[in-house]
Amino acid sequence: MIKRIIAIFSLLILAPFPSTYSQYDSFRFSLQGQASAWIISIPERSFISQAGVRYLPDILIDKQISNNLFLEAELSLNSFIASDFNNREINDSQAKLKLYRSSLRISTNHFELRAGLQKINFGSATLFRPLILFDKVDPRDPLKFTDGVYGLLARYYSNNNSNIWLWGLYGNNDLKGWEIFPTKKKSIEFGGRIQSPFLTGEAGLTYNHRQAEQSLFPLSYPLSNKHSFEENRFAFDGKWDIEIGVWIEAAFINRKTEILSLKHQRMITLGADYTFPVGNGLHMLSEFFNTENSEKLLGKGDGSNFAGVSADYPVGLFDNVSAFFYRDWTSKENYFTFNWQRTYDNWMIYFIGFLNPDNAKLNQTQSGNALAGNGVQIMVVFNH
DSSP, X not given: OHHHHHHHHHHHTTTTHHHHTTTOSOOEEEEEEEEEEEEEEETTTEEEEEEEEEEEEEEEEEEEEETTEEEEEEEEEEEEEEEEEETTEEEEEEEEEEEEEEEEEEXXXXXXXXXXXXXXXXXXXXXXXXXXXXXXXXXXOTTOOOOOEEEEEEEEEOTTSOEEEEXXXXXXXXXXXXXXXXXXXXXXXXXXXXXXXXXXXXXXXXXXXXXXXXXXXOTTSOOOSOOEEEEEEEEEEEEEEESEEEEEEEEEXXXXXSOGGGSEEEEEEEEEEEEEOSTTOEEEEEEEEEEEEESSTTSOEEXXXXXXXXXXXXXXXXXXXXXXXXXXXXXXXXXXXXXXXXXXXXXXXXXXXXXXXXXOOSOTTSSGXXXXXXXXXXXXXXXX
16 A cells, blocks of 8 residues: 555656746656567577567656755656467467656755655676665666666765665565565565765665565475564675776675574675777676575575676677676586677667576576577667
């Protein structure tokens, strides 16, 4: 119910916009959108294994209320239809129309408050993100598509580029990021972040608290009569420029669960990037990622190690190529994606080739089964 109230409140603000503050000339209304259509071919399954279309209309209204006070409302819908094929027969189809963004934002030069369905993300890592708390962006996805979360976000910006984040979320029960357990229904998730300049870059500290739903976990684990438990996440990240860009992102999760092997989880990413003076500039990025679950905070447990490398190169005014390579050192599996992009004004064409394990398991946010296996994807995008 509260989730619906937040969404409806964000929509209702659209109506009085033009007349309420008519003494100002800075009222702006814009209607934008993105339409995309794609075909995925995985020959081992079917010549066409998936086909779909998506349209994301976006209405943005903003108004300057006074010299240092601004009001903004956004409404965006996610409408799509997609079908999976097996041996030229439709195996599964989905068609949905749902809210994509619905938020109200009040801001000054140093402060902003945003309520509704919104995207919240931060951190220093790119390929493997311990701080992927609320979004589901896959770095290999050229459109960077992600669902939002319902909540209230406050941010304060100081004159020295330091900033403070505070948030409270409600009604987000699907798995997000690296979560193992979903958030308990009708519970509030909250946290905060401090980010400040540090040496030649910046560093941040993050905390997040939520109630996790234990009863929905696979029954093969010995559970107590507790249906939920507290989860606290503490994180640190930093990024610096020392001829090359270097960064670190680490998260420590404490779960008050009786599943001993999952009481603690550690995640850390170390990364670096550099643009080589080759032709139009070859940008390369690499990251190493470790995650481990254990009974004790610093004890041994079960985990995985990943290494990743990405490269992108602008071929000319209209073309760009990029590639991603991931190595799972624990399972000895490789993931490879190649992307060629061609741009014509509002049109973009993508040709994507991929060589992935049949059961891709990076995490639930990244590509999923659609790009599992070996195949190609062709996507056409129109922005207006």
